[in-house]
Amino acid sequence: MRYCCADCDRTWDYPVETCIFCGGQINKRNTNDFVVKDVVSVSIPSEDHPITPYYVMLLRDNTGSYRFKKTFKHHDIGESVHITGEQCRRCTIGIIGTGITGTGIAEIALRTGNAVILKSRSQGSLENALNKLSRNLSKGMNTEEVQILLNDVITTTDYNSLVDSDFIIESVVENLNIKRDIFLTLDSICEPSVIIASNTSSLSISQIADGLRYPERIVGLHFFNPITKMRLVEIVKGKKTSDDILNKCIDLAKQLNKVPILVKDTPGFVVNRLLFTMINDACNMLEEKISSIEEIDSAMKLGANFPMGPFELADLIGLDLCMEIIENLHDASGNASLRPSEMLREMVKRQHFGKKSSKGFYEY
Amino acid sequence: MYITGIGRTKFGILDKSLPELLYESMHKAIDDCPFEIEDIGAIVVSNFLAGNIQNQLHLGSLVSSLLPGTNLPIFHTEAACSSGGIAVFQALSLINNFENIMVIGGEKLSTSFNRRLYKYISMAGDNLRDQQEGLIFPAQYAIVASQYFHAYGATRDDLARIALKNYSNAALNKFAHFNIKNVDLNILNSAPVICSPLGLYDCCPISDGAAAIVISKEKKTNRDIKIIGYAAKTDAISLSQRKEFTTFKSAKLAAKIAFNMAKVSPNDVDLAEVHDCFTIAELIAMEDLGFCGPGEALKLIRKDETSLSGSLPINTDGGLLADGHPFGATGIAQIYEIVMQLRGEAGPRQVSKAKIGLAHNIGGVGGTAVVHILEGSS
Numbered sequence: 001m002r003y004c005c006a007d008c009d010r011t012w013d014y015p016v017e018t019c020i021f022c023g024g025q026i027n028k029r030n031t032n033d034f035v036v037k038d039v040v041s042v043s044i045p046s047e048d049h050p051i052t053p054y055y056v057m058l059l060r061d062n063t064g065s066y067r068f069k070k071t072f073k074h075h076d077i078g079e080s081v082h083i084t085g086e087q088c089r090r091c092t093i094g095i096i097g098t099g100i101t102g103t104g105i106a107e108i109a110l111r112t113g114n115a116v117i118l119k120s121r122s123q124g125s126l127e128n129a130l131n132k133l134s135r136n137l138s139k140g141m142n143t144e145e146v147q148i149l150l151n152d153v154i155t156t157t158d159y160n161s162l163v164d165s166d167f168i169i170e171s172v173v174e175n176l177n178i179k180r181d182i183f184l185t186l187d188s189i190c191e192p193s194v195i196i197a198s199n200t201s202s203l204s205i206s207q208i209a210d211g212l213r214y215p216e217r218i219v220g221l222h223f224f225n226p227i228t229k230m231r232l233v234e235i236v237k238g239k240k241t242s243d244d245i246l247n248k249c250i251d252l253a254k255q256l257n258k259v260p261i262l263v264k265d266t267p268g269f270v271v272n273r274l275l276f277t278m279i280n281d282a283c284n285m286l287e288e289k290i291s292s293i294e295e296i297d298s299a300m301k302l303g304a305n306f307p308m309g310p311f312e313l314a315d316l317i318g319l320d321l322c323m324e325i326i327e328n329l330h331d332a333s334g335n336a337s338l339r340p341s342e343m344l345r346e347m348v349k350r351q352h353f354g355k356k357s358s359k360g361f362y363e364y
Numbered sequence: 365m366y367i368t369g370i371g372r373t374k375f376g377i378l379d380k381s382l383p384e385l386l387y388e389s390m391h392k393a394i395d396d397c398p399f400e401i402e403d404i405g406a407i408v409v410s411n412f413l414a415g416n417i418q419n420q421l422h423l424g425s426l427v428s429s430l431l432p433g434t435n436l437p438i439f440h441t442e443a444a445c446s447s448g449g450i451a452v453f454q455a456l457s458l459i460n461n462f463e464n465i466m467v468i469g470g471e472k473l474s475t476s477f478n479r480r481l482y483k484y485i486s487m488a489g490d491n492l493r494d495q496q497e498g499l500i501f502p503a504q505y506a507i508v509a510s511q512y513f514h515a516y517g518a519t520r521d522d523l524a525r526i527a528l529k530n531y532s533n534a535a536l537n538k539f540a541h542f543n544i545k546n547v548d549l550n551i552l553n554s555a556p557v558i559c560s561p562l563g564l565y566d567c568c569p570i571s572d573g574a575a576a577i578v579i580s581k582e583k584k585t586n587r588d589i590k591i592i593g594y595a596a597k598t599d600a601i602s603l604s605q606r607k608e609f610t611t612f613k614s615a616k617l618a619a620k621i622a623f624n625m626a627k628v629s630p631n632d633v634d635l636a637e638v639h640d641c642f643t644i645a646e647l648i649a650m651e652d653l654g655f656c657g658p659g660e661a662l663k664l665i666r667k668d669e670t671s672l673s674g675s676l677p678i679n680t681d682g683g684l685l686a687d688g689h690p691f692g693a694t695g696i697a698q699i700y701e702i703v704m705q706l707r708g709e710a711g712p713r714q715v716s717k718a719k720i721g722l723a724h725n726i727g728g729v730g731g732t733a734v735v736h737i738l739e740g741s742s
Contacts, residue, residue, distance in 0.1 A: 013605060067497075069497055
């Protein structure tokens with residue numbers, strides 16, 4: 001609210017009764033519509049603003065007056081914004097699945113000031129996820145601060161609890177039928193404004209969206225593990241995904257402090273298509289005895305400046321998951337170089353899954 | 365009016381308490397001047413955050429405890445980061461009533477949790493308009509930097525030049541918080557972002573420290589430095605209550621008055637201590653003081669004109685960026701440095717033929733501005 005002298009046109013930001021300069025009467029002036037004049041992002045937490053990064057916008061109204069506004073959503077300079085409440089509105093993000101990816105997304109969502117609705121099949125896995133979240137959040141925060149963030153988490157085993165979300169991100173097993181069932185359910189219970197995303201790494205968004213009521217709000221949001229460290233999000237545009245939804249996803253990714261890239265709905269998108277072709281080829285090279293595990297890893301680390309070699313990476317991802325993704329990519333693309341290597345097949349058969357089973361290409 | 369004695373502590377993360385720091389600086393100033401503590405008629409003490417951090421106010425009486433039996437009139441002055449400059453201005457305004465006035469200032473910041481400290485420092489901005497919207501202090505100057513970038517095409521490289529210069533000056537100042545030699549462009553460029561576009565080395569550190577000067581009505585010795593111009597001005601506390609974001613009206617007005625009083629022009633200034641709490645603030649200061657026109661500070665920086673060997677050396681002690689910024693002490697320490705230079709006692713960082721020096725101290729984002737112009741006797 002601004003207070004303006006009716007006679008001399010001086011203005012105040014405080015409720016004054018008469019003008020100290022000319023004694024004139026004071027009129028109130030209020031506006032909720034502003035243009036973004038500048039934006040800075042704040043990366044350091046302070047006592048009253050513990051969740052970072054956040055943005056502070058310098059806003060200008062149509063009379064030329066300015067104000068600042070804190071927000072967790074990125075706005076561009078020149079954009080028009082309508083400020084209603086005093087508190088900036090955060091997103092509510094529904095997350096289906098409490099595996100490494102689901103809890104990772106929940107953690108970054110909380111750290112960037114969003115509310116989270118966490119859905120899983122059992123109460124037990126929800127409790128485990130909450131414990132894990134609490135442990136991970138305690139890095140860099142005290143108990144009180146962690147608790148403030150955890151107050152923004154709702155856990156549920158019921159899909160109906162997700163309807164209040166702005167975004168829903170599905171992160172369950174890579175199986176088209178299971179995902180289709182989930183999306184059918186969500187599509188039937190959620191308002192059309194709710195954006196429903198899959199974190200799939202290898203399935204087709206268009207196929208997931210096929211036959212739904214509102215296929216334009218179905219999108220791929222592919223995060224990378226470990227989610228708190230990896231900055232990339234692949235935003236996957238299905239055949240019917242609307243541009244408006246894509247823009248909202250770009251905003252969300254930025255708000256989560258990630259770097260979004262847009263990609264067409266093609267097998268493996270960008271990262272996995274390149275990555276798993278390489279991992280599969282590395283396995284083929286091993287079969288052909290071209291070089292050893294350690295030497296191929298060294299080659300890529302020292303010759304291409306990769307932080308880890310293909311076998312180290314495959315062990316970290318899990319060989320069963322690698323196999324599943326390579327098979328999916330092969331089936332979807334028909335690309336011969338993605339025919340799963342016999343060696344990989346054999347290792348998965350023997351339950352050598354990599355780091356998680358203590359034995360893969362390396363022993364742990 | 366003359367400055368007849370100066371003293372300061374090292375700036376940095378120090379073991380001493382606030383009273384100990386104040387005492388050390390007062391002791392050094394008295395040792396430096398030609399008379400005794402009993403000849404002091406009044407004291408102005410400058411501090412910003414002791415009320416919050418140490419839960420200690422009534423600093424006038426606290427200083428009296430450090431000077432048993434003197435029972436002097438002592439005034440506490442607070443004007444955020446310009447508390448020191450305002451304290452000197454206040455002493456000059458009082459000098460007709462006393463022969464000699466001591467101005468001391470200090471701050472003990474390093475004992476507070478950083479997150480709490482950032483909140484306290486944000487008290488320099490408006491509570492409703494700035495603090496509650498998350499505009500912590502670096503964010504205030506990030507807005508200024510972003511606006512300056514848009515207006516004049518400055519880049520992060522320009523800011524890095526300022527940081528490098530001030531760090532290399534501090535390497536010659538044994539009292540500086542960063543009296544170190546190994547800061548280079550690689551370090552600056554790999555530093556984390558604090559508030560975009562400002563990185564870690566664009567921001568002054570959290571420092572402890574104290575400084576003191578003695579101001580006398582009459583000249584006592586040939587080492588005394590004359591105060592030929594001084595002014596303080598204010599402006600609305602929040603940037604959002606102003607129309608211009610790349611210049612501080614308070615500083616422009618204060619500079620104009622101080623130059624008129626001193627009967628010199630910006631061209632006559634041989635060296636300046638300006639309030640570089642963030643790199644961008646040094647550019648703004650150069651333009652507000654009239655050393656160049658709007659947007660032209662970039663040229664001077666790019667041509668290295670403000671380094672120790674340039675035509676107008678700025679922040680020869682390392683400035684707030686590298687000498688440190690113990691708020692209450694800062695404005696006084698700037699005058700300490702000018703006095704050292706004008707006396708020819710600045711050692712390895714001595715500016716040759718320095719006769720006129722200027723100190724420019726800012727509170728908040730230009731909510732308060734103080735300018736002092738000093739003249740050496742040679």
